[in-house]
Amino acid sequence: MTTTTASETWRPPPEFAAQLRELYGLDCPPLWGTPRRPEWPSLGPQACKVMRALGFEPMPWQRYVLDVGLEIDPATGLFAHREVGLSVPRQQGKTQQILALMTHRIAAWQRQNVVYAAQTRGMARQRWEDEFLVTLEGSDLARRIRARKSNGNEAILWTRTRSKLGITANTEKAGHGPALDLGVIDEAFAHEDDRLEQAFSPAMLTRPMAQLWWASAGGTEKSVWLNKKRAAGREVIEALWAGGPRPSVAYFEWFAPDDLPRDDPATWAATLPALGHTVTEAVIRSELEKLDPGEFDRAYLNRTRKAAPPSDPNVPKAAWPGLADERSRPGAELALAVEVSQDRTTSTIAMAGLRPDGRVHLEVIDRRAGTDWVVPAVVRLRQLHDPVAVAISAAGSPSSSLIDDLVAAGVRAPEGDEKEHPLPGHLVVMRTGDMVEASGQMADAMTQGTVRHIDQAPLTAAVNGAMTRPVGDAWVLDRRKSLADVSPLVAAVQARWALLTRGPLVRDDYDVLDSIY
Incomplete structure (x- = not known):
């Protein structure tokens, strides 16, 4: 008998995938994603130029996310989206895209305050120094920046604009002080509450071009903030395709529904937008062999890892x-x-x-x-x-x-x-x-x-x-x-x-x- 079970996961209309293929050559569309408005201008191409100057060729999925996330409302001249959420599996190029986004911001505007947050302040400091700063100093942009490394006062300064890229801790006091133009919450799976968002938001109120970007692979049941954001993002996209109003939130999520087998390359092709660009099937298969299934699902299929259920002795x-x-x-x-x-x-x-x-x-x-x-x-x-x-x-x-x-x-x-x-x-x-x-x-x-x-x-x-x-x-x-x-x-x-x-x-x-x- 042929199984007719339908997937319980919502699917976007086929014209969405057709648009991404036509505009970007993207064959791995997100399951939930804000569509591009080609008639609206965007600063995405400028961010991609910065990404190339940093030494990274933007992949189709990165160009798409930057184009939509940095769309400009022609009626106001402001960003169309005050918040941009990105939920994508590991090793897909998220960090390089975030660096390009932040570097573009401090290079393009005067006196911008950009703040980056990760799991902890220590992790943010490590990524800021070992990845962001090292990449900038090794790129064609090195002569345009200077670094301030004193503990508690870290910043990458763009000398011409006097804009800065700093870091913060995951506390209620994060973001307090100067007005905030761009806040980036990375590795959102590690945040168990919304204290960081609540700290960032008031600092953005007076900045007309302010944006909050958050990004993460899948988390666990303890990832309260991420799970809430993912649920809200899905609702936004589904309502949008149902004919609802265009929201001020852009959302992108690559995800493998539970009915797709984890060991099938077709599942990987539908879930990993960097596959065939910077990631190979051989690498993913190696990860499958060495990781336990729950962790593989979280990291590479973007599924929420759930605690093992308690055992009932009656059910074998x-x-x-x-x-x-x-x-x-x-x-x-x-x-x-x-x-x-x-x-x-x-x-x-x-x-x-x-x-x-x-x-x-x-x-x-x-x-x-x-x-x-x-x-x-x-x-x-x-x-x-x-x-x-x-x-x-x-x-x-x-x-x-x-x-x-x-x-x-x-x-x-x-x-x-x-x-x-x-x-x-x-x-x-x-x-x-x-x-x-x-x-x-x-x-x-x-x-x-x-x-x-x-x-x-x-x-x-x-x-x-x-x-x-x-x-x-x-x-x-x-x-x-x-x-x-x-x-x-x-x-x-x-x-x-x-x-x-x-x-x-x-x-x-x-x-x-x-x-x-």
Whole structure:
């Protein structure tokens, strides 16, 4: 069966990628990115000239970000964006771009105050001295600057404009003092609160061309400020493409959704904009081999690294990876199941199919937002695949609201004598006792290796985040306590149980008919 699971991640319209390819030759567009307004002037090309003078040839993605980030509103003559956010994987050229941005600012305007911040003041000082200053002193721009290295008073001074590039600490007092023209918060993943932004913002109020730039690869669950900024940036871009107003915030994020495999070069090509320029596949593969998966995902796929979930002894999560088989396919006999997430934002249709070797193939075959699509999809799948049964949870579960609609659409429960001799496609309404039985059987099947799956992200995430609650001396999956949306696993549990309990009854019924005719 062909999997039809849609990615849960929003995608920009195709014209966005077409624009970036046409304007910049960029074949790796961000998943969330502010589009360029070609009719608006930009100081991006001047920043790119500075970058070349520093010894770096701007890559397509850097030219795009600088062009958009430094757009000028023709009506006001001011920068169109007061804030620019950049979330990009490691080793993509972020540091060189930031240096070009800051150098352009101190070179182009009189008496500018530019402040750079990193994880700590010590880290900012190290990058300022070992990378920024060393690069400037080794470039064609060396004769235009002088450096002040005294501790606490560090600055790179552009002699003609009397503008300076300094550093600051990650404290509430950072940015206090002179007005601030450009504030750069680098390595934003290390900032656990917004104290630095709150310190910078008041110092920018009186500066009409002031900008705040922040940049980072993915962080962890403790990266509160970065995660908040990423969520806000995504909302801004999605609203923009939905026809909303053009915001004063520009945002760019390269990111690999969880359904893209980390070891696939196609995933890297869609996520790493420097691939083929300053980074090779061989280097990324080497990083994959030496880093643990969570750290590789954070650094090179820009995913947020999450803490390992607490273990639930009832769910044999450790067995799940060994049950993956990308070539697994179901046989002709299969069952479907429907489940809705606890918050009703997402619905899942899962399938369990009997393989020729006797194992049970598990698969999420459709998963989308909302619930309005579920009944038509079940009707269509029922017509296409003639399942032995369609399972759904009884009253009290999120999916039980769909029972009446399924019945009205012809997916009804067996009645009378049909209970002993059910027809294919009958609705199976699973009650608490059924779920207890089905949950325990699934745990045994995982331990004994009698199920197989194709390592789909929603199902694997549900297994890893699954928690249980007691029912008497047994247990069932707990939708509320689980650390992920467990509905894909609940649906798989139901589909497997329906396949193994209803399949024999349907087969026996056909055997009786065969003997008569």
